[in-house]
Amino acid sequence: MKALRFENNELQLAEIAKPISESEAVVRVTKSGICNTDLEIVRGYAGFSGTIGHEFVGVVEEAFDAPQFVGKRVVGEINAGCGRCEWCLQNDARHCPARTVLGIVGRDGAHAEFLTLPARNLLEVPAAVSDEQAVFVEPLAAAFGINEQVEITPETKVVVIGDGKLGNLCAQTLALKSRNVVLVGKHKEKLALVRERNIETVLLDDALRLNKCFDVAVEASGAESGFNLALDLLKPRGKLVLKSTFHGAARWQAWRVVVNEITIVGSRCGRFAPALELLKNKLVTIENLISEELSLSDGVKAIERAGQKGVMKIILS
Amino acid sequence: MKALRFENNELQLAEIAKPISESEAVVRVTKSGICNTDLEIVRGYAGFSGTIGHEFVGVVEEAFDAPQFVGKRVVGEINAGCGRCEWCLQNDARHCPARTVLGIVGRDGAHAEFLTLPARNLLEVPAAVSDEQAVFVEPLAAAFGINEQVEITPETKVVVIGDGKLGNLCAQTLALKSRNVVLVGKHKEKLALVRERNIETVLLDDALRLNKCFDVAVEASGAESGFNLALDLLKPRGKLVLKSTFHGAARWQAWRVVVNEITIVGSRCGRFAPALELLKNKLVTIENLISEELSLSDGVKAIERAGQKGVMKIILS
Numbered sequence: 076m077k078a079l080r081f082e083n084n085e086l087q088l089a090e091i092a093k094p095i096s097e098s099e100a101v102v103r104v105t106k107s108g109i110c111n112t113d114l115e116i117v118r119g120y121a122g123f124s125g126t127i128g129h130e131f132v133g134v135v136e137e138a139f140d141a142p143q144f145v146g147k148r149v150v151g152e153i154n155a156g157c158g159r160c161e162w163c164l165q166n167d168a169r170h171c172p173a174r175t176v177l178g179i180v181g182r183d184g185a186h187a188e189f190l191t192l193p194a195r196n197l198l199e200v201p202a203a204v205s206d207e208q209a210v211f212v213e214p215l216a217a218a219f220g221i222n223e224q225v226e227i228t229p230e231t232k233v234v235v236i237g238d239g240k241l242g243n244l245c246a247q248t249l250a251l252k253s254r255n256v257v258l259v260g261k262h263k264e265k266l267a268l269v270r271e272r273n274i275e276t277v278l279l280d281d282a283l284r285l286n287k288c289f290d291v292a293v294e295a296s297g298a299e300s301g302f303n304l305a306l307d308l309l310k311p312r313g314k315l316v317l318k319s320t321f322h323g324a325a326r327w328q329a330w331r332v333v334v335n336e337i338t339i340v341g342s343r344c345g346r347f348a349p350a351l352e353l354l355k356n357k358l359v360t361i362e363n364l365i366s367e368e369l370s371l372s373d374g375v376k377a378i379e380r381a382g383q384k385g386v387m388k389i390i391l392s
Numbered sequence: 393m394k395a396l397r398f399e400n401n402e403l404q405l406a407e408i409a410k411p412i413s414e415s416e417a418v419v420r421v422t423k424s425g426i427c428n429t430d431l432e433i434v435r436g437y438a439g440f441s442g443t444i445g446h447e448f449v450g451v452v453e454e455a456f457d458a459p460q461f462v463g464k465r466v467v468g469e470i471n472a473g474c475g476r477c478e479w480c481l482q483n484d485a486r487h488c489p490a491r492t493v494l495g496i497v498g499r500d501g502a503h504a505e506f507l508t509l510p511a512r513n514l515l516e517v518p519a520a521v522s523d524e525q526a527v528f529v530e531p532l533a534a535a536f537g538i539n540e541q542v543e544i545t546p547e548t549k550v551v552v553i554g555d556g557k558l559g560n561l562c563a564q565t566l567a568l569k570s571r572n573v574v575l576v577g578k579h580k581e582k583l584a585l586v587r588e589r590n591i592e593t594v595l596l597d598d599a600l601r602l603n604k605c606f607d608v609a610v611e612a613s614g615a616e617s618g619f620n621l622a623l624d625l626l627k628p629r630g631k632l633v634l635k636s637t638f639h640g641a642a643r644w645q646a647w648r649v650v651v652n653e654i655t656i657v658g659s660r661c662g663r664f665a666p667a668l669e670l671l672k673n674k675l676v677t678i679e680n681l682i683s684e685e686l687s688l689s690d691g692v693k694a695i696e697r698a699g700q701k702g703v704m705k706i707i708l709s
Contacts, residue, residue, distance in 0.1 A: 162628070170628035170652070224653070302646070311479070311487035320647045327644060329619070330637045332658035335487070336541070339656035341649035 078126040078187035079374035079391075086117050086127075088374050094183070099191040100138035102149060107131040107185040107371075108210045109381040109389045111241070111297065112320065113178070117378055121179065128186030128391075129153045129178040132200060132209035141194030148200045150212045151192040152347050153177040168196075169344050186374055186391055198347050204354045210390060211244075211361045212350050217318070218244035219353065220345020225291055225314050227252040234258075234289045234308050237296030238265040238276075240364055240387055241318055245293050247359045250274050257285065259304070260296075262385070268363050283307060295319055299326060311335045316342050364388045395443040395504035396691035396708075403434050403444075405691050411500070416508040417455035419466060424448040424502040424688075425527045426698040426706040428558070428614065429637065430495070434695055438496065445503030445708075446470045446495040449517060449526035458511030465517045467529045468509040469664050470494040485513075486661050503691055503708055515664050521671045527707060528561075528678045529667050534635070535561035536670065537662020542608055542631050544569035551575075551606045551625050554613030555582040555593075557681055557704055558635055562610050563591050564676045574602065576621070577613075579702065585680050600624060612636055619644060628652045633659050681705045 076093045079086070094101060108130035116123045131151070135144040155175045156168025163171050177192065178184015200209045218241065227233065231253045235246040238260020246258040246269050257275045259282045260266050266276035277285060282304060290313055292305035297319035305315045306328070315337055332339065353359050368390040369377040381389040393410045396403070411418060425447035433440045448468070452461040472492045473485025480488050494509065495501015517526045535558065544550065548570045552563040555577020563575040563586050574592045576599045577583050583593035594602060599621060607630055609622035614636035622632045623645070632654055649656065670676050685707040686694040698706040 224655075317646060317650050320650045329634060332656065333634050333637045333660055334658070336658045336660055338541075338658065339649065341651070341653045341655065343650055343653055 076188035077371055078183070079128065079371065079378070080126050081117055082124050084119055086375055086378060088372060091126075093189050094191045096137075096191045097139055098193070100141060100144055100194045100197060101136045102131075102133040102151065102190050102192065102197075103136050104131050104133040104185055104188060104190055105148075106206050106210045106368075106390050106392045108214070109186075109377060109391065110214065111239070113186075113378065114382050115320070116179070123179055125178070126183035126185075126187045126190075127178045128184035129176070130210055130213040131185035131190065132206050132212075133190070135197065136189070138194050141197075144194055144197055144199070148206075148209070149197040150200055150209050150347060150351070151177070151198070152196045152344075153179070153213060154344060155182060155193050155196060186371065188371070198351060201351065201355045204351065207365060207390070208354045208361050211364070211388070212347050212354065214240060215244050215248070215353060215359065215361075216345035216347050216350035217241070217343065218345070219248040219350050221245065221249065221293065221316055221318075221342055222252060223345065224340050224342055225316060227291065229254050231255065231291055232289045233291045233293065234285070234305070235293045235295055236260075236282075236301045236304055237294070237319070238262055239295065239297075242293070242295035243269055243364060243387075244359070245295050245318060246274050247272050248353070249293070251353075251358055264385070265387070268360075272360060279304075289313060291316060293318060302327060306331050306335075306337065309335070309337055311337075313337055315339045318342050365390055368392055393505035394688055395500070396445065396688065396695070397443050398434055399441050401436055403692055403695060405689060408443075410506050411508045413454075413508045414456055415510070417458060417461055417511045417514060418453045418506055418508050419448075419450040419468065419514075420453050420506055421448050421450040421502055421504060422465075423523050423527045423685075423707050423709045425531070426503075426694060426708065427531065428556070430503075430695065431699050432637070433496070440496055442495070443500035443502075443504045443507075444495045445501035446493070447527055447530040448502035448507065449523050449529075450507070452514065453506070455511050458514075461511055461514055461516070465523075465526070466514040467517055467526050467664060467668070468494070468515070469513045469661075470496070470530060471661060472499060472510050472513060503688065505688070515668060518668065518672045521668065524682060524707070525671045525678050528681070528705070529664050529671065531557060532561050532565070532670060532676065532678075533662035533664050533667035534558070534660065535662070536565040536667050538562065538566065538610065538633055538635070538659055539569060540662065541657050541659055542633060544608065546571050548572065548608055549606045550608045550610065551602070551622070552610040552612055553577075553599075553618045553621055554611070554636070555579055556612065556614075559610070559612035560586055560681060560704075561676070562612050562635060564589050565670070566610070567591050568670070568675055581702070582704070585677075589677060596621075606630060608633060610635060616643060623648050623652075623654065626652070626654055628654075630654055632656045635659050682707055685709055
């Protein structure tokens, strides 16, 4: 089968054996989405070697221990745990110390014709959710996961920094909980994408004119400057949600965090079930985030394209 | 009167007018304590100019609007608010945007014969608390204030990093809530100070052998390396309490905070009333933290001494 692989510091479309598994489900990938994490891996920042990709929708071909899934259209949570640690016993493999992560840590990923995952990771996609929408479940869950960690009420004043895919989804999902969401970004055309969802948008250059009155700031730009802007905009005892897994060592003024008693909340993966519900109930707009759909055969070109200015989501199929 | 002042980038003992005030209480300072923040100010890191010092015990000489305080032995909360903002209206000036802070921000401090503070900042010292103990109320409140921000139960596994005065007080106060407190530091003799309080101590060089199982890590060393050690020792979704207001830009691996979904809690000042209760009930050991007591006239020498290796608290009287 074809697979988009990063090995020996090089990305290439390889022909490899179709996976077989007696303990996991084998899924034929229908579509996969390119995430910024894929780009970080290809830059060599994450120490991963193998098939990249972790956002997908597909159809189950085989599942020895979960035959009810065979033939079903599914998405899959990306953390596969040991099944025995304190985290796994709570049915949450996201922090299992022995976990593998689809296309990110020790497990071949989704930019391929087939992948395998434990059947317990799979969720059937409701008929009302298209393949194009379903491929967004993973980043949508990551965005909506902020609610697991920080209380958001209708009155909570929230600023999201970064108008890329992640910032867009964070703003959309936070706006389901709060009436006071502002999205800050550099790009007029990207900011315009959320306006139909009744979210205020502000260009980065104007952001410092905002009152320093926010209860919650979400850093989704992946830039050190985004982190510092968040500190500028939060009120004392405000919460800074860190979503971007930017690599390298960032500089920060720790004293500002202490003096203003800011809480910084690192936030990574969310749960898929509530995200599927959002899609099913048309509570978020996904379609306008897709810049282009390319064939898996053009995967190397697609990764290049995904890194270009102004490009949002690239889908492989 | 004599006052230890930092002006034009220079520390000196100056002779200045005794303060008079019609709106604030005038306090004759009995003893004042030298804090690391004083040392940071004298290094020019904090942009403060004036009389330094914020830890004190004294006797009220005048208080036009609160005559009941006159002649009383008092300590005083160091943040003086505007009295009208949302914080002040909750009787908490610690984050008033217009606040002054005794000897730190826009207000002459405690290393002087007299100081002034709003009468609402003062608390009478119970007879059972000595002057030597009372002068520790401010740092003790700062340490005990962690409980305001992070839930600590008897089972919570806590590591405190830094065996200086602040780390010592954090370990002692956290040990009142949790049975599982470990203090990590570089100095055998400083670690020994908490052992009578039934706190486990570990030398820094051995700290990486500790299990990465801590629910809460308190960074009280003021060093970038302390922050990174805290990240090493926390379990996923653990809480890192940042107590040190170290200045300059620290480097950090933000991705570790995101991947392990760590929460970083900036923590500054605590309330004085519960700290006075701890002293009154002999729940913390303070006496062994005093390295030396010097005359205010020797203030410049005392500040030098406070910065030397192995020295804990220096008291001025």
